[in-house]
Amino acid sequence: HQHLGMADIQRLTDIGGELFDTLVVFENYPLSPEALSEAHGLRVTGLHAHNDVHHPLALIALPGDRLTLDFTYRPDLFGESDIDHLVERFTRVLTTVAEATARLLTHEVGLLTPEEQRRAVEELNDTAREVPSAAVHELFEEQARRSPGATAVVFEDEEVSYARLNARADDLARTLRDLGAGPERLVALAVPRSVEMVAAMLAVLKTGAAYLPIDPDYPDERIAYMLGDAAPALVVVTEATQHLAEAMETPRLLI
Incomplete structure (x- = not known):
C-alpha cells in the first residue's frame, strides 16, 4: 500500500493544471467485520465505508462475495442521466466479457446502445452526396x-x-x-x-x-x-x- 501524494506526482511530472479528471479505484485490502473481530477480540456489529473523491467522476470497485461498483460524480458537471448511460455501457462491456466463450477482440465489445449505434451509422454517418465522375x-x-x-x-x-x-x-x-x-x-x-x-x-x-x-x-x-x-x-x-x-x-x- 505504497502512497505518493497528488502534489508530489504533479511536481515530478512538471505539469500545470489538473493531471486527470477521472479516477478508478479498486479496493484491494481485506475488510470485513469477521476479520476485525478475529484480529482484535472485539465483536463488530456493523460496518459501513464511505468514500469521498475530489474528481469529477470516479469508479470505485469493492471486492467481496459480490463485486460492488460505485460511481461517484459531481452533480454540477454530470447529470443523473449521464451516469445512467455510463453505467449501462459499463455493464454491457462487463457482461460481454463475462459471457464470451472464446478470446474476445476489442472491436467486438460494443460501447453504444442499439439506438446510439443506429443513430451513429444511419443518421450521423449519412454523408452521401452527388460527386462529379472526374479524376x-x-x-x-x-x-x-x-x-x-x-x-x-x-x-x-x-x-x-x-x-x-x-x-x-x-x-x-x-x-x-x-x-x-x-x-x-x-x-x-x-x-x-x-x-x-x-x-x-x-x-x-x-x-x-x-x-x-x-x-x-x-x-x-x-x-x-x-x-x-x-x-x-x-x-x-x-x-x-x-x-x-x-x-x-x-x-x-x-x-
Missing part, C-alpha cells in the same frame, strides 16, 4: 479555370496559385510521357514535402499513370525494398534524394 487532376484543372489566381499550395514561405501549379504539372507531365509514363504504369516519387511534390503527383495523374509516394526519411533498406517490389517505370527524385535510387536500374528524373 483528381481533372477536378484540379477545373478549379484552376475557375480561380486561377487563388492560392493552391502553401509551403513554408512559398505560395503557388492554381494556374501556376497547373502549368508546372503540365510541363512535368509532358516530360514524364516522353520517358514512358502512362496508363498501367507506375511512377515512384522520392520527393520531400514541397510544392514540387504536389506538382509531381498531379503530373503523374495527368499522364494516366499511378504514383508511388516514397518518404525520403524512410530507412534506405525500406526504400530499396519498395522500389524493388513495385518495379516502377520511372523514379522522380530531387538533388537531395537522387542517391536513394542510384542503385536501381530504373530511369530517374531529376526535378
